[in-house]
Amino acid sequence: MTETTGRDNFIYIGNKPFMNYVTSVVVQFTTKGASEVLVKARGKFISRAVDVAEVACKRFLKDQIRVKDININSEEFKNNEGKDVRVSTIDVVLEKLK
Amino acid sequence: MTETTGRDNFIYIGNKPFMNYVTSVVVQFTTKGASEVLVKARGKFISRAVDVAEVACKRFLKDQIRVKDININSEEFKNNEGKDVRVSTIDVVLEKLK
DSSP, rough: OOOOOSSSSSOOOOOOOHHHHHHHHHHHTTTTTSEEEEEEEEGGHHHHHHHHHHHIIIIIIIEEEEEEEEEEEEEEEOOTOOOEEEEEEEEEEEEOOO | OOTTTOSOOEOOOOOOOOOHHHHHHHHTTTTOOEEHHHHHHGGGGGHHHHHHHHIIIIIIIITTTEEEEEEEEEEEEEESSSSSEEEEEEEEEEEEEO
C-alpha cells in the first residue's frame, strides 16, 4: 500500500465538471513537472476518479504517464444521527514515464 | 496487469441489491472453496465494485481474504448513433489468505 499523506500533488474528485479534473492532472504533469499525481475519491465519485485516470492516461497524456498503483480502503464515521457509516475510498497513483 | 479471461469465479457488478454481490463473494470463497475471486464492473458500477470488495474484506471475511490486485482499463465502442464511446472498467482480484 502506498503512503499518501504529505503528498503535495493530489487531486480530489468531486462534483465539478469532469474536464476540470483531467486538466488538473495534465497541468500537474506538464506545467508543474510532477513525477507522480494522486487521484483520490470517496463513495460514488470512485467511478469518476477511474474515468479521470483513464482519460488522462489513454488520451491526453498517452504514452507519457501510466497507472503506477491503485489502493482501495474504507473510512468509518458516525453520521448526524450517530449511526456508524462506512464509505469506500480509492487512490489512483499516476506516474510519468521516463 | 493480471490476465482475467478464462477465469471461472468472477462476479460482475450491476443493478441487483448490494448484498447479493457480497453474498456471492462469500459463497465463492467458503462453499465453493475458491482461492481467488474477481470482482468486475464498468462505468458507474465501479464505485459499487469497490464497496463490495471492501465490505467482503473488512466485514464478512475479515482476516480471511485480501485485495491482491486492482486493474483499471477502458473499453471503446460505437453507440447506437455510431458515435465513439469510452467506458472505464475495473477488476478487483480478491484472494484467500493462507
